[in-house]
Amino acid sequence: MKAKPNASRIALKRKLKGSSGPPRKKVKVSSSNLEDLPWKTLSRPMETGLDGDDGILDLEEVEGVEIVYEETENGKVAMFKVMEDEPKAEGEEESEVDGEQKEAEPESSEDEDESAMDAEEALDFETQLPEWQAFGLTQRLGKSLLAKKFTSPTPIQAASLPHAMKGRDIVGIAQTGSGKTLAYGLPILQHLLSQKRPSPKKRRPLRALIIAPTRELALQVTQHLDDLLKAGEPAQAQGSTTQKKPPPHVSVAAIVGGMSAQKQRRILDRGVDVLVATPGRLWDIIGDDDTMARELRNLKFLVLDEADRMIEAGHFVELENILRLTLRESTEEQIPGEDNEEPTNGQKEAGDDLQTFVFSATLSKDLQRNLKKPMRANFSRKKKAKPATTLDDLLMRLDFRDPEPEIIDLSPQGNLISTLQEGRINCLSTDKDAYLYYFFLRYPGRSLVFLSSIDGIRRLLPLMELLNIKAFPLHSQLEQRQRLKNLDRQSTPNAVLLATDIAARGLDIPAVDHVIHFQIPRTADTYVHRNGRTARANRKGFSMLMCAPEERRIVKALMHSLKREENEIEEIDVEMSMLDKLKDRVVLARQIETSQHKVKKVNHDRNWMKEAAETLGVDLDSDYASNDDDEDNHTSKVKKMRDGKIKGLKAQLKQMLATPIVGRGVSAKFITSGSRPIVNDLIAGQLNDEMIGVKRTEAGSEMLKHKKRKRKSDVRAAAPASP
Structure with missing residues (x-):
């Protein structure tokens, strides 16, 4: 009917x-x-x-x-x-059908014009992209790779793409910054671009779902895929301003928390081909949108990016609920009826051709063990088998259509990136602020400082601002707009990003020179992911551990989990004479910050009490009111004294910051005299502007062990030869 x-x-x-x-x-x-x-x-x-x-x-x-x-x-x-x-009336329905056909004609002509344009400007893979030729990519993807200057595939791409193009399920393990996004993005775009352009009158069915653990990673993946699609668009389509631009051949959208849910639902109502989402927001939308739940059963591609983070115990319960919708129903679970009849004529069941990609930098439960909890001996004689790995846990949650998924493990030995150099500073917890400030002045560059708590960021941020260090916070309690804004600010020269482990996974923060572990990470896989924010795409990077005496046990356990020795990370050489002068600045800045914090706290408490009394419609106690009046009478005098003290401290700190730190043996009057003349470094342009007496070098160039070895070799060379 x-x-x-x-x-x-x-x-x-x-x-x-x-x-x-x-x-x-x-x-x-x-x-x-x-x-x-x-x-x-x-x-x-x-x-x-x-x-x-x-x-x-x-x-x-x-x-x-x-x-x-x-x-x-x-x-x-x-x-x-x-x-x-x-x-x-007769002929009315036919006229509507004819009208639809007439409206659909320009769509087919657009496809013909686009294909003709591609044929005229055909890309020669053999000469222009010879290393991509074996994968059989479309002309549009080839032009995108050429425009983005991706002339050769990365090792993870070269290893996974031959299997992915054949429809195989992939489990990829590779170091951060190795190009995992394109490893699963190219097969998805290749399939969608080879299909006919969707009709603008019909809702696009969801074909690919990419799940990421954090909002920033989801937005970054979306931007990466969008840029790749736009880079390969024909020049006529990119520059058309007078004519109405046709809908994109492939639509990519992100669904994340912290943004307008209504706007995201409108995007889904129009339909998207590729959806990049975080588990929490996606599950909220599925609860109100039954169409989305049905489309998950007919997915063509399912991707778990940074999968090990999403399947840890106690995290992302929504992910398990989402994965249940992608499972095939077994014959035992099916209810007999018309809807569950077996397919005939060789037809596949819905979702039977699902292709699954799982990518991460670490996939091992040993790396996820909490290092701060003491190890307990296992005295059970029955269970002597090795514990299940994260890969086993993942296989239990996923319904791989491939009976034997292709596992590609390119993780380096010890999870150490080849272009990454490591160092450490052994110091007291109370001196970490001064050593961190020393590092910023000694080795200028873009730095990412990791702390374990938001309170630590709130304490350290005003201190760095008083010391004229451009520092920006990044943690979960910031609004999404502010988080994205601070990520953009990180691209400014010598900027510092104070972040929790929310920034440890998946983010491609541009040009990070240094990763500093201000507080030791709880797990070894977090240490690996933190280090992955630098030394990306074969660029150099430096990682520094700030280790207090009470943290030695954690560092030792961390290195043991990575199957490395504790002494493998060399200690950074610190100019102690300069550090002592910097400590005076830090102590003064800390004193100013403490005074300002007390003033803010007193004002906040008083204002809160008054606002609460006005809201409740009650009068404050007479004793409180009298004390308040007495304080108001003396406020002007006390405030002037307090503000004058803070102003004097700030003036003193400003004078300290304007005076360069001069190293031991350097003459402040004559650049050619002293035990450490600086004239040569000054002429060569290698003199550090903030620390006179040391060269402007990269972090990791001066290690304590290297200096000791050099001194020993110099002594041996100067010693007279034995007769």
Whole structure:
């Protein structure tokens, strides 16, 4: 039986055509005959798990019914007007169909023009991209790679793409910054670009779902795929301003928390081909959108980026609920009925051709063990087998269509990136601020400082600002706009980003020179991911551990988990004479910050009490009010003294910051005299502007062990030869 057309849609079509159309007839139904209304049965939400059970959760709706009230002897009675359309005149339906065909003609001509344009400017893979030729990429992807200057695949891409292009499931393990996004992004875009351009009149079905653990990573993946698609667009499509731009061949959208949920739902209503989402926001939308839940059963691609982070115990329970929607129903779980008949004529079941990609930098449960918890000996004699790895846990949660997924492990030995250099500073916890300040002045560059708590960032941020260090916070309690803004500010020269482990995974923060572990990470995989924010794409990077005496045990356990020795990380050589002078600056800045914090706290407490009393409509206690009045009488005098003290401290700190730090043995008057003349470094432009007496060098160039070795070799060379 053909469904009745929607009255609002028909009215809209008639309005656009300028015709009133045939009149509708109205039918009155009394309130006692509700069963006579044209009710329509709805399918139940898939997350309830009750779709197909008779007699449970029956949902119905009715359309085209107006409620009116009529006066009767018994008072007002609700009446219902059912709007029904008259039969269409002959030829009307045909004209609409013909109109749709006419509107669809420009779409096919656009595809022909685009293919003709690509044929004229065909890319020669053999000469321009010889290393990509074996993967059989489309012309558009080839042009995108050439425009982005990706002339050769990275090792993870070269190892995974041959299997991915054949439809195999991939589990990839590679170091951070190795190009994992393109390793799974190219097969997805290759498949979607080879399909016919979707009709703008129909909702795009979801074909690929990429799940990421953090908002920043999801937005970054979306931007990366969008840039790749735009780079390969024809020049005519990119520069067309007068003509209306056609819908994109492939649509990519991000669904993350911290942004407008209504706007994201509107994007999904239009339909997207590739959806990049965080588990929490995606599960919230699925709860209100049954169409999205059904589309997950018919996915073509499923990607878990940074998978080990999302399957840790106690994290991302929503991910398990989402993965359940992608599972195939076994014959035992299916309910006999018309909807569960076995496919015939060799047809595949819905979602049977799902291709799964799992990528991460670390996939080992040993790396996720909390190093701060003491190890307990296992005295069980029954279970002597090795504990299950994270890969085993993942295989249990995922429904791989491939009976034997291709596992590609390119993680370096000890999880150490080849272009990364490590160093450490052994100091007291109370001196970490001074050593950190010394590092910023001694080795200028863009630095990313990791702390374990938000309170640590809030304490350290004003201190760095008083010392004229451009520092910006990044943690979970910031609004999403502020987080993205601070990430953009990181690109400024010598900027410092104070972050929690929210920035440790997946983010491609541009040009990070140094990663500093101000507080030792709790797990070894977090240490690996932190280090992965620098030395990306074969660039150099430096990682520094700031180790207090009470943290030695954690560092030792961390190195043991990485199957490395503790002494492998060499200690950085520190100019102690300069450090002592910098400590005076840090102590003074800390004193200013403490005074300002006390003033803010007192004002905050007083304002909070007054606002609470006004909100509740009560009067403050007489003792409190009298004390408040007394304080107000003496406020001006006390405030002047307090502000004067802080102003004097700031002036003293400003004078200290304006005076360069001069090293031991350097003459402040004559550049050619002293035990450490600086004239040569000054002429060569290698003199450090903040620390006179040391060269402007990269971090890691001066290690304590290297200096000791050099001194020993110099002594041996100077010693007289034995007769």
